Amino acid sequence: MEDPPINGSNRSIIFGKYEMGRLLGKGTFAKVYHARNLNTSESVAIKVINKDQVKKEGLIEQIKREISITRLVRHPNVVELKEVMATKQKIFFVMEHVKGGELFAKVAKGKLKEEIARKYFQQLISAVDFCHSRGVSHRDLKPENLLLDENENLKVSDFGLSALPEQLRNDGLLHTQCGTPAYVAPEVLRRKGYDGAKADIWSCGVILYVLLAGFLPFQDENVMKMYTKVFKAEFEFPPWISSEAKRLISRLLVSDPEKRITISGIMRVPWFCRGFTRPIGSFSIEEQSQENFLEQKEEIPIDENSKEMELVRSKSSPPFYNAFEFISSMSSGFDLSNLFENRTRSGSLFTSKCSASMIMAKIESLAKKLNFRILLNKDYKVRMQGVSEGRKGKLLVTAEVFEVAPEVAVVEFSKVAGDTLEYRKFCEEDVRPALKDIVWSWQGESCVCED
Helix, strand or coil: CCCCCCCCCCCCEECCCEEEEEEEEECCCEEEEEEEECCCCCEEEEEEEEHHHHHHCCCHHHHHHHHHHHHHCCCCCECCEEEEEECCCEEEEEEECCCCCEHHHHHCCCCCCHHHHHHHHHHHHHHHHHHHHCCCECCCCCHHHEEECCCCCEEECCCCCCECHHHCCCCCCECCCCCCHHHCCHHHHCCCCECHHHHHHHHHHHHHHHHHHCCCCCCCCCHHHHHHHHHHCCCCCCCCCCHHHHHHHHHHCCCCCCCCCCHHHHCCCHHHHCCCCCCCCHHHHHHHHHHHHHCCCCECCCCCCCCCCCECCCCCCCCECCHHHHHHHHCCCCCCHHHCCCCCCCCCEEEECCCHHHHHHHHHHHHHHCCCEEEEEECCEEEEEEEEEEECEEEEEEEEEEEEECCEEEEEEEEEECCHHHHHHHHHHHHHHHHHHHCCEECCCCCCCCC
């Protein structure tokens, strides 16, 4: 893979926005660089992936799913994906730069003090609980995928093996064997289908054991013997682990997933609750991220020969939509639409040939018809809230109109709060039928409907 393009004499600058720095690491298909946002001076990590290589290896779906999931699970204890950019040859994932390294490096030096291990476990459970509330199972939780920031706060990373609800088979279970053997739940190894959330809880139990003991609960040079220990949940505690922690681990590492403690159960355990404070919710983080993205004044292509357009947002007219997001979401072939919207958000993005004012009028009419309360109506952006209490509170939805060309607009719906499945139903059963007469094309549909 080539190094990042150079703009200027000695500075590597991409999209007129990020100054590329040292190489942080590299794999088969990607290189990760330290970079600096020229507008904010914020440090970020940028993963650069070669499109041709991932297409050749058949990894397109995995990459789309990982990015889609990372955008979906915005949480203080999850590594944040800030934005995705691309040229014809490469994809650029701009991520939060987590400076403290892997939790594995700490554990490799020996066991942790109980209060430190408890803090990391609390943050891990908070992140995993949030992921599960969004229908996401991580499926590869281990200390190597848990990073620490400069304030010693834990950040879950690497959602490459994660699963979404649409990956469930007719039996409502996942069937793909994946993960790291020492941390994988016994039901995953049995090849008979498993609940991804319950499998994650087992992995959290192994992690807690490792943090407190300094070594793995299931160890053997012979892999099959190790699997036998996993199937039986056969392990011993070192004497220095407290009786309270032992009781919790014994409820986490239960071979029968139906008898394994749940996350709500974990959060009621006195040992876990000690000193536990819930992190700031995803609402404020997601909102801040969206607003920052929309306030960017320029999107400059990575090289001057690229056909991607430079777009500028205007306050007096609908904001311009990121050209790459629009082109990729509506094109066939290497379709990157799901890098920006999770698949469960079906029906959340469409193009229209109608004027922005007409589209806004339609959206306001939809809100009125559904008895949604309009909380914000400004700069071609509407935020509306349902009146009924759902599984996770009232559904809060944002609809925004972006101008792509003089006669083409993109309309984007996004969930701010509430249940993901209820939002999906809202998009499919309410939004699509109500707005069908102003839609030119829905995201991901191969054909474009003519007037």
